[in-house]
Amino acid sequence: MKLFSETAKKKRHRSDSIDSLANFRQNLPVYAYRTELLRAIRSPKIVLVTASTGSGKSTQIPAYLIDSEHVMAVTQPRRVAATTLAQRVAHEHQGIVGHQIGYRVRFDDCTRSDTQLTYVTDGMLLREAMVDPLLRKYSIIFLDEAHERSLQTDILLGVVQRARKSRQQSYSRRPLQIVVMSATLQVQTFEDFFGKENVVRIEIPGRQFPVQMLYTSVPAEDYMEATLATILQIHTHEEAGDVLVFLPGQEEIEDLATLLRGNTVSQLLANGVLICLLYAALPPEAQLAAFAEKPEGCRRKIILATNIAETSVTLPAIRYVVDTGKHKLRQILATGMDSLTVESVSQAQAAQRAGRAGRIGPGLCFRLYTEDAFERLDPDSLPEILRVGLAQVILQLKGMGVQDPTTFDFVTPPDTSSLVRAAKLLYALGAVNDAMELTDYGKKLAKLPLDPVFGHLLLKSAEYSCTSEMLTAVAVLSAENVFYRPTTGEVIAKAAAAHRRFASHEGDLPTFLNVYQAWEREASYHSRVLHGEWCQRNFVSGRSLGRAYHVRQQLRSTCLRPAEKNGLGMDVNVTCGKDRESFLKCAAAGLFLQVASRTKAETEIDSRGNETVSIHPTSTMFGRHPAPACVVFTELVTTKKTYIRGVTQIREEWLHEVAPVFYPK
């Protein structure tokens, strides 16, 4: 099978030689726009900078204003971007990161009181806005990667706009300048948001090598088969160069890897081909191969990746991209149900994927769909704010003094039904009163960097004397992917056996406690290296548990800090010890809105909306006969079936005791 009749136009551009640092900076596309940029930033108008990859916008533009009177923040959607950009800019200015130029991300503050330019995550700046909604510390805020339309960036756009207007109204205050940096496609959205008369647009060309697009002539019926055929075609007909393949998820990646390593195919590929896998849940040591130099004798690397390779990580030396045009998308449906399904990507996303082939030289992108199909794709991806539950966002906004979220200036306003659903949840938790005003309890919840339901679970622990245990449970829940589950090979059984040793018959929350406590014991007895071995042997993610550890420390300190110092003044060491019933009752009290009970079929479970759901196969409660009579769960999501995850057994009669308003009688 050969899907692509056209082959590469054999033309090679010479890549740039390495310049000195000063030359390097002056040769960046953005340098030619220096004067224009500075004039725009000093003007009273908001600046919209559009530039694609390789222009140097994120490192250079803020740095042009270093040594001025300005105090600046540059926001990034991802932690790694914030930290590495700060390090690079500090280096380019012969400085040490954390002095004049620094970064601030969760768990890691690398700034001083006199830091002039701080790279931050958008979430971090949002937290700062909860303390000071006018963001008085800053005179310029750069919102980078705004075209990604992440939830946090979108909210921040409204928050900085609000701060700017409010500071304009008072002459005594320093004005706030806003610079939005985005890829070209979304610029109209931002111009509409701020108003055409209020903005200056500056367009900077990127510096990317050309990428030639190839489409299939007929629609590929099976994208797995099409992917396999295309990889073989590239390997046999195209010259040297690494291949990056975009697939929807772990399952497809591992299946394809098995096919590629299979006898027939590996003979076709011949020797010297290295298959690398790349998805977020893959252990770091298994991810390394994708980033490392090719080993001796290896002629071509084929990387099978999820959309992690779209924006989150940069892979060196990619010359060929194979795009299935598919990704997994999580979204809330009109019914309020969460779904996670394979969907087509947008044109903007397809362009981003193709661009990964043009970083070192001219590239080729094999799209496993017709050009016609491409034209029919949505131009832009759906902004995250339209796809997720908004309870936490509404809580944050109320914490900033936005009483009525419908009056908030959203870049794209969410549906009223979505706002209503979030408001109902906050009301049920007691975070807002009948007038939809934040209650004292709501103010407490807003202090916790957690989903309000998990915050509620944690705060309830004081009543059930299990705060130490709940701190651990919500920390592990926030970390995700604690158990590593390979999907192919003989390790499946090994992993399952290892996981079984942590399993509690009471359900997933107690199981999380078991694995965290075992890991922590190991950490105090052994060196880091042994600790890593312990994780590998038990198929648990050291990375996730490490994250859970940091989250737990942070939550613990917020809970411990007295109320007058913006904390919650709780006794964080209170523990239920061997008394599991207190812990399970607390789970019931915290998750009282997420209850399911056994139906007559005895294998399936009926959730509160009288809808039949199944226990997710990753749950320790999966496959129990008979199914538990009554459970609470942390997550409800539809894939091929509707599943509940984070399942914990409770007694139905507890419900009246723990949530009498909702379970009268």
Added chain:
DNA sequence: CTCTCCCTT
């Protein structure tokens, strides 16, 4: 009989 990715003083 199986979840894409990211983030929070």
